[in-house]
Amino acid sequence: MARKKTKNPETTRTPIFARGPFIGSVAKQAMPENEMLPRSAYELIHDELMLDGHSRFNLATFVSTWMEPEAKQLIMETLDKNMIDKDEYPQTAEIERRCVDMLANLWHAPCFKEHATGCSTIGSSEGCMLGGMAMKWKWRVRAKAKGLSTTKPNMVMGSNVQVCWEKFCLYWDVEPRYVPCEKNRFILDPEAAAQLCDENTIGVVAIMGSTFDGRYEPVEKLSRCLDRLQKTKGWNIPIHVDGASGGLVAPFLQPHLKWDFKLSRVKSINVSGHKYGFVYPGVGWVVWREEEDLPKDLIFNVDYLGGQMATFALSFSRPGAQICAQYYNFLRLGQEGYRKILQSLRNTALYLSKEISKMGPFKLVSDGSDIPVFAWTLTKKMNFSLYDLSDKLREHGWLVPAYRMPANREDLIVQRIVIRNGFSFDMAELLLNDIRSALKYFASQPGLKQKQTGSHFKH
Ligand SMILES: Cc1ncc(COP(=O)(O)O)c(C=O)c1O
Missing domain, CATH: 3.40.640.10 (Type I PLP-dependent aspartate aminotransferase-like (Major domain))
Structure with missing residues (x-):
């Protein structure tokens, strides 16, 4: 839909959220008829993108989210x-x-x-x-x-x-x-x-x-x-x-x-x-x-x-x-730098996976000792599914996918974390606290209706 024409002309003096593009709807399919100020376009798009998840909290992606x-x-x-x-x-x-x-x-x-x-x-x-x-x-x-x-x-x-x-x-x-x-x-x-x-x-x-x-x-x-x-x-x-x-x-x-x-x-x-x-x-x-x-x-x-x-x-x-x-x-890292970063990522992965396995309802599928990526599943049927846990963690900003394993083991639902450069030990502690409080929440909801499918996470 094209942006509605507005009588309010755009000037750099007009306070930004009182400018035309901010008081009418914005073009979504057809290119707008008129131009707008660069700052207005920037702010519009910047603000819309705030609705995306925060990439540093995206523990689903393997892709780098931090560089020097x-x-x-x-x-x-x-x-x-x-x-x-x-x-x-x-x-x-x-x-x-x-x-x-x-x-x-x-x-x-x-x-x-x-x-x-x-x-x-x-x-x-x-x-x-x-x-x-x-x-x-x-x-x-x-x-x-x-x-x-x-x-x-x-x-x-x-x-x-x-x-x-x-x-x-x-x-x-x-x-x-x-x-x-x-x-x-x-x-x-x-x-x-x-x-x-x-x-x-x-x-x-x-x-x-x-x-x-x-x-x-x-x-x-x-x-x-x-x-x-x-x-x-x-x-x-x-x-x-x-x-x-x-x-x-x-x-x-x-x-x-x-x-x-x-x-x-x-x-x-x-x-x-x-x-x-x-x-x-x-x-x-x-x-x-x-x-x-x-x-x-x-x-x-x-x-x-x-x-x-x-x-x-x-x-x-x-x-x-x-x-x-x-x-x-x-050049910057050399082999020594790569080794140091990867060792610290592996240490974080091993620590996190161990702590998660100690929580009670979870069993590790892998512990992060190959690449710093690990997955876990539920030890037994609980009143929540891993899709529920994924949703609960999302409330705190964490993106932790749950998905089915491939052909012949599609019955098994797992949850996975990818530890990347920029995910500190301190963040791991914060995540653990949020998983623990999610478990407390589920324990307080005996009649919870379990979710059987998750987000459309794809490999
Ligand atoms: C084993 C493996 N192969 C290929 C790919 C595709 O990689 P890219 O996203 O760099 O195209 C991935 C992505 O996660 C992967 O894990």
């Missing part, structure tokens, strides 16, 4: 740069390449000549799509070379995968083969995954930091199962590691765990820079083990400093600011 002032300054300075204009912004392009090289080194990629093979993305979803595409292309070449049909590719993964993998299979015409959850196993079972593979399997996805409960999937064991399959059946099936969260946690908290390019079967890894890379939303990364793992015919060349630069991405224009912010974090 210097990083914010850098973001403001680079907001106008389109990262795809590599010829015009060669240093932004150079910084992107440095970030890719740093990640490849962190993930133990074999020595590369000049630069590692990889690129920035808008987030992990795009990274996953690119990793999946490369696997599909490579499989097609393998199948053609053997004279096999190339019409029925499939991909194997746990039913706990993030929705981006379902999208990948749908958009790229790949049959998804899911290993279901079983009893209290909510992550991939490597033996079951190997059993689902055949000569048309383009790859297996392993997640470092399941979205549902934060647990790592056993990549090394999966690799061994696929080695065995290669020996017995001759199928050489690659692994893509979806390290959306764990890709920047495991190198610092679990340095001895084998999950990355140390395993030769791992051909590509994605990570969200905006999760435990500690950058505001809008950046992810995907890196291939070696140049040969990214099929050449997927690469486009763009002019770069009079030369050519390879690009491989789904979108074209994208902000350069987030790439600069990622480089800022890599």
Whole structure:
């Protein structure tokens, strides 16, 4: 609806809430006929956005909600740069390449000549799509070379995968083969995954930091199962590691765990820079083990400093600011800084999960010792559901999602907390107090009607 015309003209002298836009209704669908003062437009939108939840209290999101002032300054300075204009912004392009090289080194990629093979993305979803595409292309070449049909590719993964993998299979015409959850196993079972593979399997996805409960999937064991399959059946099936969260946690908290390019079967890894890379939303990364793992015919060349630069991405224009912010974090924090932050986040997660498990009605599904994310469920039927608890905590500003586990364990409702940079020990204490007072409230309401479905929380 267009904004009503008002006789009250806008002037900078008019007190702001007495100006035209504030005493009539505001355009919602059609662009307004007339202009308004910049301050009026700002105030209108700013005030409406106050109705959103507070991002720092959003314990559902994995995405960074706090950055240092210097990083914010850098973001403001680079907001106008389109990262795809590599010829015009060669240093932004150079910084992107440095970030890719740093990640490849962190993930133990074999020595590369000049630069590692990889690129920035808008987030992990795009990274996953690119990793999946490369696997599909490579499989097609393998199948053609053997004279096999190339019409029925499939991909194997746990039913706990993030929705981006379902999208990948749908958009790229790949049959998804899911290993279901079983009893209290909510992550991939490597033996079951190997059993689902055949000569048309383009790859297996392993997640470092399941979205549902934060647990790592056993990549090394999966690799061994696929080695065995290669020996017995001759199928050489690659692994893509979806390290959306764990890709920047495991190198610092679990340095001895084998999950990355140390395993030769791992051909590509994605990570969200905006999760435990500690950058505001809008950046992810995907890196291939070696140049040969990214099929050449997927690469486009763009002019770069009079030369050519390879690009491989789904979108074209994208902000350069987030790439600069990622480089800022890599330089500013170094490995020591990442380790310190992650150790403190893990300590907070472990403390919170332990205290929650001691409250009585809750049982942990995970405790936050892999990535600093944990989930719990109810020990027995209570007079409240976890959806009720979620609603009750919302009254205090906390956003703590409750949801059903994936296929085969949809009967189980859990609640999850993601501990991120900026969530202090002190905030953890405040949250615990609010959970305790919610329990007291439920105890005082014996006739409470339980909620059986929750907000539309999606993974
Ligand atoms: C395991 C996993 N993969 C992929 C994604 C998608 O990441 P993004 O939001 O960066 O696209 C997520 C998001 O939570 C995730 O947890």
